Amino acid sequence: xxxxxxxxxxxxxxxxxxxxxxxxxxxxxxxxxxxxxxxxxxxxxxxxxxxxxxxxxxxxxxxxxxxxxxxxxxxxxxxxxxxxxxxxxxxxxxxxxxxxxxxxxxxxxxxxxxxxxxxxx
Amino acid sequence: xxxxxxxxxxxxxxxxxxxxxxxxxxxxxxxxxxxxxxxxxxxxxxxxxxxxxxxxxxxxxxxxxxxxxxxxxxxxxxxxxxxxxxxxxxxxxxxxxxxxxxxxxxxxxxxxxxxxxxxxxxxxxxxxxxxxxxxxxxxxxxxxxxxxxxxxxxxxxxxxxxxxxxxxxxxxxxxxxxxxxxxxxxxxxxxxxxxxxxxxxxxxxxxxxxxxxxxxxxxxxxxxxxxxxxxxxxxxxxxxxxxxxxxxxxxxxxxxxxxxxxxxxxxxxxxxxxxxxxxxxxxxxxxxxxxxxxxxxxxxxxxxxxxxxxxxxxxxxxxxxxxxxxxxxxxxxxxxxxxxxxxxxxxxxxxxxxxxxxxxxxxxxxxxxxxxxxxxxxxxxxxxxxxxxxxxxxxxxxxxxxxxxxxxxxxxxxxxxxxxxxxxxxxxxxxxxxxxxxxxxxxxxxxxxxxxxxxxxxxxxxxxxxxxxxxxxxxxxxxxxxxxxxxxxxxxxxxxxxxxxxxxxxxxxxxxxxxxxxxxxxxxxxxxxxxxxx
Amino acid sequence: xxxxxxxxxxxxxxxxxxxxxxxxxxxxxxxxxxxxxxxxxxxxxxxxxxxxxxxxxxxxxxxxxxxxxxxxxxxxxxxxxxxxxxxxxxxxxxxxxxxxxxxxxxxxxxxxxxxxxxxxxxxxxxxxxxxxxxxxxxxxxxxxxxxxxxxxxxxxxxxxxxxxxxxxxxxxxxxxxxxxxxxxxxxxxxxxxxx
Numbered sequence: 001x002x003x004x005x006x007x008x009x010x011x012x013x014x015x016x017x018x019x020x021x022x023x024x025x026x027x028x029x030x031x032x033x034x035x036x037x038x039x040x041x042x043x044x045x046x047x048x049x050x051x052x053x054x055x056x057x058x059x060x061x062x063x064x065x066x067x068x069x070x071x072x073x074x075x076x077x078x079x080x081x082x083x084x085x086x087x088x089x090x091x092x093x094x095x096x097x098x099x100x101x102x103x104x105x106x107x108x109x110x111x112x113x114x115x116x117x118x119x120x121x
Numbered sequence: 122x123x124x125x126x127x128x129x130x131x132x133x134x135x136x137x138x139x140x141x142x143x144x145x146x147x148x149x150x151x152x153x154x155x156x157x158x159x160x161x162x163x164x165x166x167x168x169x170x171x172x173x174x175x176x177x178x179x180x181x182x183x184x185x186x187x188x189x190x191x192x193x194x195x196x197x198x199x200x201x202x203x204x205x206x207x208x209x210x211x212x213x214x215x216x217x218x219x220x221x222x223x224x225x226x227x228x229x230x231x232x233x234x235x236x237x238x239x240x241x242x243x244x245x246x247x248x249x250x251x252x253x254x255x256x257x258x259x260x261x262x263x264x265x266x267x268x269x270x271x272x273x274x275x276x277x278x279x280x281x282x283x284x285x286x287x288x289x290x291x292x293x294x295x296x297x298x299x300x301x302x303x304x305x306x307x308x309x310x311x312x313x314x315x316x317x318x319x320x321x322x323x324x325x326x327x328x329x330x331x332x333x334x335x336x337x338x339x340x341x342x343x344x345x346x347x348x349x350x351x352x353x354x355x356x357x358x359x360x361x362x363x364x365x366x367x368x369x370x371x372x373x374x375x376x377x378x379x380x381x382x383x384x385x386x387x388x389x390x391x392x393x394x395x396x397x398x399x400x401x402x403x404x405x406x407x408x409x410x411x412x413x414x415x416x417x418x419x420x421x422x423x424x425x426x427x428x429x430x431x432x433x434x435x436x437x438x439x440x441x442x443x444x445x446x447x448x449x450x451x452x453x454x455x456x457x458x459x460x461x462x463x464x465x466x467x468x469x470x471x472x473x474x475x476x477x478x479x480x481x482x483x484x485x486x487x488x489x490x491x492x493x494x495x496x497x498x499x500x501x502x503x504x505x506x507x508x509x510x511x512x513x514x515x516x517x518x519x520x521x522x523x524x525x526x527x528x529x530x531x532x533x534x535x536x537x538x539x540x541x542x543x544x545x546x547x548x549x550x551x552x553x554x555x556x557x558x559x560x561x562x563x564x565x566x567x568x569x570x571x572x573x574x575x576x577x578x579x580x581x582x583x584x585x586x587x588x589x590x591x592x593x594x595x596x597x598x599x600x601x602x603x604x605x606x607x608x609x610x611x612x613x614x615x616x617x618x619x620x621x622x623x624x625x626x627x628x629x630x631x632x633x634x635x636x637x638x639x640x641x642x643x644x645x646x647x648x649x650x651x652x653x654x655x
Numbered sequence: 656x657x658x659x660x661x662x663x664x665x666x667x668x669x670x671x672x673x674x675x676x677x678x679x680x681x682x683x684x685x686x687x688x689x690x691x692x693x694x695x696x697x698x699x700x701x702x703x704x705x706x707x708x709x710x711x712x713x714x715x716x717x718x719x720x721x722x723x724x725x726x727x728x729x730x731x732x733x734x735x736x737x738x739x740x741x742x743x744x745x746x747x748x749x750x751x752x753x754x755x756x757x758x759x760x761x762x763x764x765x766x767x768x769x770x771x772x773x774x775x776x777x778x779x780x781x782x783x784x785x786x787x788x789x790x791x792x793x794x795x796x797x798x799x800x801x802x803x804x805x806x807x808x809x810x811x812x813x814x815x816x817x818x819x820x821x822x823x824x825x826x827x828x829x830x831x832x833x834x835x836x837x838x839x840x841x842x843x844x845x846x847x848x849x850x
Contacts, residue, residue: 010435016442019451054431083434086426087539104438105474108445136717143716143755159762165824167761182688185752186823245762 002120003027005046007037007063008081009055013104017050017081020109026116034058038066041073048120050112051098053082053089061089064096077119081112156253159237160189161246164203176230176251178223189249194219194227203247208236220251228255320389320409322365323396328353330362331404340389340409364391365407380412388413426481433477440470482543482618497533500541500575500646501526501566507545508564511553518558522549525565532568534575534646540622541646544630547615548579548642555640556583574628574645585636594632595620619644659730664705667726670805672783673719680714681754682728685746687711690736701731716755719782729809740812747816756780764824766792773799790848795826797848806844811835818846826850 004026008014018028029046031037035057041049049067053060060080067073080093080101090101099119102112150157156173158166166189174180177192190196199218208214213235220230230251237245314321320337324330329352333345341361348356353365364381381389390410395402444467446452448460455463508524515522545564552562560582567576586594595616623630623644634640659667686695699710707724714720733743751757760776773788784804790797799818806814812835819833831850838845 010439012439013442016446016451019446023451054428083431083438084426084428085430087537090539103434103478105434105441105477109442109451110445110449140717161761161824162765163825167824168758182749182752186748186820188828 001025001027002047003029003044004048004050004116005029005031005037005041006050007031007034007040007055007060008050008052009033010052016109017112020113021116024113024117034060034063037063041067041076042070045072046076048116049076049078050116051078051080053080053084053093061092061096064093064098068096079112079115079119081107156251158184158189158249158251159246160249162244164188164190167246173251176222176253177220178226183223192220194221202234208234212236217254218251228253229258230254319411322362322407322409324353324405324407326402326404328405337409340383340387340411381409386413387411388416430477430481434474437470437474437477441467441474444470479615479618495535495537498536498538498541499531499533500536500577501531503536503538503542504545504564504566504577507542507549511546511549514550515553515562518553518556518560520553520556520558520560520562522553523561523563525563527565527567529568531566531575532648534648536626536646537622541626544619544622544644545577545579547619548644551615551642552579552581552583552640556581569645572645573648575648576643576645578641578643580639580641582639585638585640586632586634587636591634595630659705659727659734667723668706670722670726672722672781672804674722674725674782675716675756675780676714676718676720677716677755678750678780679709679720679724679728680711680716681750682725682746683711683714684753685749686732686736688749689738689742694736698728698731698735701735702728705731722781722783726805726807726810729813730807733809743809743812744816744819747813747818748820749816750813751817751820761821761824764821766790766825769821769825777801795850797822799846799848800838800843801845802840802843804844805842806835811844814844815846818848822848822850 021028031040051060078098083104085103150170156176159168190199193199215233218232231254233250321334323332378392390412392408394406563580627647628645630644632642756779770788777786785802787800815833815835835846
């Protein structure tokens, strides 16, 4: 079973998301802020990270930057789920290893799962 | 010797003397080149010399005994002269007279006249000397005429010169005026140049630094002396103006813009503009704008938008996801009635999301003057992506979404991918929205070679756009009456944004529509985009 | 056939008096003027025939010659050349213009002096004869009387011209007229002058 790490600070969202993911047959772990997320993935390397940008304790970019520095982490596929989505940021994220950027209001959970599927099956 | 003989001898001697005297007088008289005559108190000619005879044309026998005034044209004049007091006082009086020659000719003569008196002082008559001054007068007249002619010529020349001078003065005045005006202009220009709040640099045709303004020195430490006249290529390595080298190659092309970060707090935007005159390019104007603040503002705006987006969207996404999961039954079974209510709420929320999206886009499009990240792209790929993402929606309404790719390979276009994405998305969204179930939507991409454009069209079999609303289609917040009736979630911003994006790329957007039959939207993107990169 | 009869010639030969050479010379110059050099030659030849040869070139201006030279040449000329009285008058005027004596005299002649000078200058010409000159300027008339002098008609006309010319010196020539005539006494002639 593939492991998905959700790094998201909004409870409602990560709850809904993880529910959907579990239904979709994925193993889900949740971290509520950037640092916690990094610690978590270091301990247990996920198959994919669903990463929010605006979070306390290291934002999404910082997380990605850190991941890039770590050999073990830098190749983990990342899908950004955020409510911002300016091209500057998207580009930056893509340069840091993000495979996709999904704006929460434009993508419902199901669609998110589809994207995940696309990435890792 | 007796008396008679003596007397005879004496007489003989006297006669001989007399003869000698007479001969002398005769000789003298003949020699005298001056015409002389003796007149008696009555004015009768007594004696004339040969010169006199030659001059007057009269022989001795003809003139002796005649009145001398018959020789002159103006007899009265002569008479007055003879009687004048001045003559009596002076020894000689001269007067110009006109002589009537025997054969009729009249010649000017200079007459000298003097009174003769015997040893007792009695008046004996006059001596008159005449000299022919006709030659002299002819010469004089000739000279006078020449002088007159010369004077006339000179006057004419003077007049010409005066006229030329006047004309020249006028020209000079005009030139002065033009000079003043040009100086004024130049002063104005100079004033503008000097006072321009940004940095200005003027390069001549040979890319030498011709002038710099004070504004430039706000950015760089410059010694004008070292810099002016220098060719850019030959600037010192340490020269702060070295960045100009990069733009050298671009000065011949059209306007050019580039950002230059000097320090953290100093970001400049360099624009180069070729300065043209009738005779061709005379130089390049380089403008350096301090856009640090602008960039900061932009960054802040971006951040603001980012944060606003986030702030606005967070609740929206939360509602969206929750409602979706409810509607999907992921959070438990719900009744039909509940489903209906939740669905309405969901749709309303979706509208809100769209509005926020559009507002965020508009803000960005409006305040961002440039397109972001213009890259050469294959527009087909982008179109395909959008179509794919819309397929779900289309399928729900059972609308057939077809993509008509061009037969041959088309060139890439320089576009802002995300933005063009928005445009195509918007058009297809509209097509889907305003087409009833079981309709057809055809998307095509064509390469118009002679116009050097890519043409994208989205054709639907929808409700169409009424004639009276055509003009307002691209306006902000406009929604067609029928469109509203369909209760779809349009914000009225979509086409407005799409138009801005297309036009920012240098393209055009338009449509053709027949009510209740369908609408086709077209837009073009030029191959060689004239857009400016950021 | 001679122009002058022998008898007349004898008469003239008896005359006394001399004439100054310059006058003769002047008179002959007139002949040259009118009849050319050939005319004068002819005259001289005739004069020679009459016993009074004299060539123009030989005449000494200051010498005295027999008065016959004058008289005869006057007569001969008129007869030979068929001169009118008018021409002879002209001759007289000529005589009063150019010769040496008249040049001397004319300078001195004026209204006041003419009467006094007349006889003085007559003597310069002729050794015989007396002249009296009277002029009335108010009435513009005058009389010249020559006494004790033989004047043949031709000479009379000559003198008319002569005096005319003299008068020209002092009065306007416009209405000037000189008329000579014989008067009762022997060898006395008068010239009436009006202007």
